[in-house]
Amino acid sequence: MNSKENKNLKIFLYISIWVIIWGSIASLIDYPLLQNGIYSEGQIGQYFTFTITAVFSIFSAKIIFKKLNL
Numbered sequence: 001m002n003s004k005e006n007k008n009l010k011i012f013l014y015i016s017i018w019v020i021i022w023g024s025i026a027s028l029i030d031y032p033l034l035q036n037g038i039y040s041e042g043q044i045g046q047y048f049t050f051t052i053t054a055v056f057s058i059f060s061a062k063i064i065f066k067k068l069n070l
Contacts (some may be wrong), residue, residue, distance in 0.1 A: 006070065010070045011070055014065065014068075018058075018061040020056060021057060022053055023053055025051060025053050025057070026050045026053040026054070029053060030049050033049065034046070060062055
């Protein structure tokens with residue numbers, strides 16, 4: 001495997017891990033909100049929760065990516 005393929009694989013894995021992190025954090029935030037009736041499944045509040053966590057996840061991933069120098 002050459003260095004370009006290796007770099008592409010690292011980037012792919014990095015993005016995949018961040019998608020898992022984003023989904024996990026968003027779900028952990030979403031669960032108590034659903035359980036306490038703050039909003040119901042599929043309502044705009046749930047989309048807002050996942051969107052806000054996605055924005056923070058992308059921001060964090062970019063900062064960490066620069067530090068890792070992949």
